[in-house]
Amino acid sequence: MLPKYEKYNSAYKDAYGNDISDLLTWFKTDCKWNTFRVRIFVNPIGMAKGKADPSVCQDLAYVTALGKRIKDAGAYFMLDFHYSDEWVDATHIQAPVAWKGKSDAAMADSVGAYTRRVLTALNAAGATPDLVQVGNEIMYGLCGISVHPYYNSSDNWTGYLGLLKAGCNAVREVCPEAKIIIHTDRPTNQQYNYYYYNKLRTNDVDFDIIGLSYYPFWHAGVTPDANTKAEEVLTPLINAINVLKTQFPDKRVQIVEFAYNFQWWPSSGVKYDTQKLWECSTKGQYIFVKDFVDKLKPLENLDGINYWFPEEAGNGDNGTVISDWLNRGFWKEEKTTAGHMINTRTGKNASSVLPPKLICAPYYMGTFYNAAQAIDEVESERTETGGRKILRDGRLLIERAGVLYGPDGSRQ
Numbered sequence: 001m002l003p004k005y006e007k008y009n010s011a012y013k014d015a016y017g018n019d020i021s022d023l024l025t026w027f028k029t030d031c032k033w034n035t036f037r038v039r040i041f042v043n044p045i046g047m048a049k050g051k052a053d054p055s056v057c058q059d060l061a062y063v064t065a066l067g068k069r070i071k072d073a074g075a076y077f078m079l080d081f082h083y084s085d086e087w088v089d090a091t092h093i094q095a096p097v098a099w100k101g102k103s104d105a106a107m108a109d110s111v112g113a114y115t116r117r118v119l120t121a122l123n124a125a126g127a128t129p130d131l132v133q134v135g136n137e138i139m140y141g142l143c144g145i146s147v148h149p150y151y152n153s154s155d156n157w158t159g160y161l162g163l164l165k166a167g168c169n170a171v172r173e174v175c176p177e178a179k180i181i182i183h184t185d186r187p188t189n190q191q192y193n194y195y196y197y198n199k200l201r202t203n204d205v206d207f208d209i210i211g212l213s214y215y216p217f218w219h220a221g222v223t224p225d226a227n228t229k230a231e232e233v234l235t236p237l238i239n240a241i242n243v244l245k246t247q248f249p250d251k252r253v254q255i256v257e258f259a260y261n262f263q264w265w266p267s268s269g270v271k272y273d274t275q276k277l278w279e280c281s282t283k284g285q286y287i288f289v290k291d292f293v294d295k296l297k298p299l300e301n302l303d304g305i306n307y308w309f310p311e312e313a314g315n316g317d318n319g320t321v322i323s324d325w326l327n328r329g330f331w332k333e334e335k336t337t338a339g340h341m342i343n344t345r346t347g348k349n350a351s352s353v354l355p356p357k358l359i360c361a362p363y364y365m366g367t368f369y370n371a372a373q374a375i376d377e378v379e380s381e382r383t384e385t386g387g388r389k390i391l392r393d394g395r396l397l398i399e400r401a402g403v404l405y406g407p408d409g410s411r412q
Contacts, residue, residue, distance in 0.1 A: 001055055001311060001321055003066055008316025011339030012331055015356040015363065019339065023311060028073050030356075032366030035076040037256065037306050038066055039136065041085055042096035042114065048086040053323045056086050060118055067127030078181075078256070078306070079122075079129035081167065082136045083111060083143055090185045093141035100144065104159030107143055112166035119174040131179045133256065134167035137213060139184035139196050149184075149192035161203050168206045183211035183256055188221050188236040190243050197248055209303070210244055211256040216288070217265075220272040228277050230291035238295060245301040253301050257308040259328040260288040262343055266326075285328075286345035289361035293368050305368055307361075313340040330362050 002023055012020040020026045027033040040063045044056045063079070070077040082088045085096045095102075099110045115134075122128055135142050139149050145159045164182070171180050182200065186192045197210060213219075214237055221236040222228070231238075241253050260278060262285040278288040289307075296302055312329025315321050325333050331340040344359040357363035398405045404412040 001309070003062065004054075004057065004319075004321045005311060005313060005316050008319035008321060010313045010316045010321075010331075011335065012311075012313065013339045013341050015342055015344065015360045017338070017341070024069060024075075025073055027310075027362065028075050031362045032369070033075070033362075034369075035078055035131070035304060035306060036070045037078040037080055038063055038070070039080040039082055040118065041082050043085045043098065045085050048323075049092065051323065053086070054320050055322045060121060063118075064122060064125045064127055067122055067129065068125055071127055076130040077127065078131040078133065079118075080133040080136050080183075080256075081115065081118075083114070083163075083167075088135070088142070089137040090140050093138070093144060093146065095143035104145065104156070104162055107145070107159070108162040108166040111143065111163050112170045115167050115170035116174050119171065123174065128175055129178050131181055131209070132171045132175065133181045133183050133211060134164060134171065134207070135183060137183055137185040139186055139192065149186060149189070149196040157199065157203075161200070161205060164200065164205050164207075172206060179209055179252075180207040181209040181211040181254065181256060182207045183213070185213040186219075187212040187214045187255075188219050188240050190240050193240060193244060194247055197244075197251070201248070207251075209252045209254050210248065211254050212241075213257040213308075214255055215257075215259060216274045216278070217261075217270045217272055220274055223272050224274055224277040226276050230277065231295055233274065233277060234291065234295045238299065241296075241299050241302055251301075252303045253299075254304040254306065255296070255302070256306050258292060258305060259308040260285045261327045263327045264325075282343040283345040285330075285343060286359070286361045286364070290364050293365060297368050305365070307365065310362060330360070 012023050014020050014026065014030070024036065027036070038058065040058050040060065041056060044059050046052060046054055046056055048056050067077050067079070083096065084094055086094070088094070095107065099107055102110060119129070141147050142160060142163050145156050145163060147155045147157055147160045168180050171178055182205070184193070184196060200207070216233065219237070220233050222233055224233055244251070244253055261280050262282045263280060265275060265280045275284070278284040293305070296305065309326065309328060310330050312322070312326060312333070313331040314325065314333035314335060327333065330343050332343065333340070342360055346359055357367065406412055
């Protein structure tokens with residue numbers, strides 16, 4: 001939503017209280033972020049789930065302009081195809097209006113043709129995506145074709161797999177260097193993950209990265225008390241990611257969505273109340289992000305974490321950017337005369353006392369890569385000996401069959 005916020009003069013402030021002239025560049029340079037995720041709808045109509053939603057606005061022109069900015073900033077561009085005119089997630093799998101009523105084969109043709117058309121246009125504009133999501137939270141279906149991560153007699157896996165293959169093949173054809181992500185939303189359920197991704201493997205769906213959503217109020221698996229430690233809540237996620245490494249050794253993993261509320265605890269579908277561990281405040285949001293980064297960055301098959309809607313800052317001046325405040329972004333939604341102040345764990349700007357990364361979550365996220373080194377500065381392709389180069393505690397190592405070696409071949 002960054003272009004819309006800029007249109008309505010949202011006036012972001014950094015940890016020092018200074019104006020941020022270009023938030024995208026600020027994330028890249030000040031916070032050491034290197035990837036930006038942008039969704040795209042087929043024919044966005046400003047509606048979602050039966051009501052007006054101005055955030056459903058990302059058509060090809062919008063995405064092309066923003067994608068070009070991302071590439072020009074020297075960052076990775078992650079494109080998230082929803083294959084719908086509005087939000088798609090685990091409970092909303094509707095096809096775009098123009099495709100409804102089509103046969104499975106014709107729907108797959110539409111997915112392939114649309115994917116090729118979008119990517120061809122982005123290539124021509126200098127906005128080639130580096131990572132492409134073929135669908136958004138699609139464990140339960142896509143374009144009206146329903147499946148489940150367990151046996152269900154109503155499943156149409158043949159039609160569903162046809163959609164995925166059409167989308168993935170189009171990406172390979174038009175953007176052969178891009179990494180393909182298949183994104184699901186049951187991150188801690190090991191049985192569901194295996195059933196689903198094994199279906200894709202045994203049916204030759206061509207993709208590179210397992211993408212996961214993680215929101216503790218939906219996925220924690222436990223409700224912590226005052227004595228619960230962060231690792232206890234995050235262990236189910238960590239275990240699931242480690243198991244994926246064993247089950248799918250040729251696939252990398254990314255957290256393509258995670259976030260935490262800093263005010264007004266969510267009320268819709270909440271399964272776990274984690275406020276006794278991470279309070280619903282700017283301090284709690286910071287501590288959650290810090291714990292998330294610290295506990296997940298040692299995982300060898302986890303390549304990236306992507307915060308969902310970090311730019312959220314109310315509705316902007318004299319305009320409506322979103323229909324409802326979600327309170328998960330990194331800026332105060334109430335704008336003062338100075339602008340939107342960044343969230344801090346101290347409740348106020350205090351960079352004269354502490355470094356920004358110790359008080360503001362977006363700065364701390366840059367430490368996901370050791371020594372704040374961007375992933376594009378580290379070789380990640382396989383070596384001539386078949387190993388995979390990784391960065392661990394600031395050292396370049398080679399992983400082969402789960403064993404780490406130094407550049408000189410010594411076992412670590």
